[in-house]
Amino acid sequence: xxxxxxxSFVGQDRRxxxxxxxxxxxxxxxxxxxxxxxxxxxxxxxxLTFSADALxxxxxxxxxxxxxxxxxxxxxxxxxxxxxxxDMDD
Numbered sequence: 001x002x003x004x005x006x007x008s009f010v011g012q013d014r015r016x017x018x019x020x021x022x023x024x025x026x027x028x029x030x031x032x033x034x035x036x037x038x039x040x041x042x043x044x045x046x047x048l049t050f051s052a053d054a055l056x057x058x059x060x061x062x063x064x065x066x067x068x069x070x071x072x073x074x075x076x077x078x079x080x081x082x083x084x085x086x087d088m089d090d
Contacts, residue, residue, distance in 0.1 A: 004087035011080025
């Protein structure tokens with residue numbers, strides 16, 4: 001059995017954000033089913049921000065809390081916001 005999760009992240013645009021997040025997903029055997037990415041200017045500062053929304057599929061054997069903790073570590077290291085939650089449409 002597999003679980004569908006929604007992953008969203010946003011932060012200042014820089015090289016490697018998507019690479020680090022998808023590497024961690026692959027390490028946890030997660031499959032990216034859909035992903036939409038955007039680069040836009042922040043409303044107040046005008047700095048470029050990178051954001052992404054993804055639907056991922058994770059085997060039931062994966063500990064979702066461990067995956068979330070690993071993504072929190074990436075968020076802290078890169079200064080981005082990452083949200084991982086259950087897909088309510090599942």
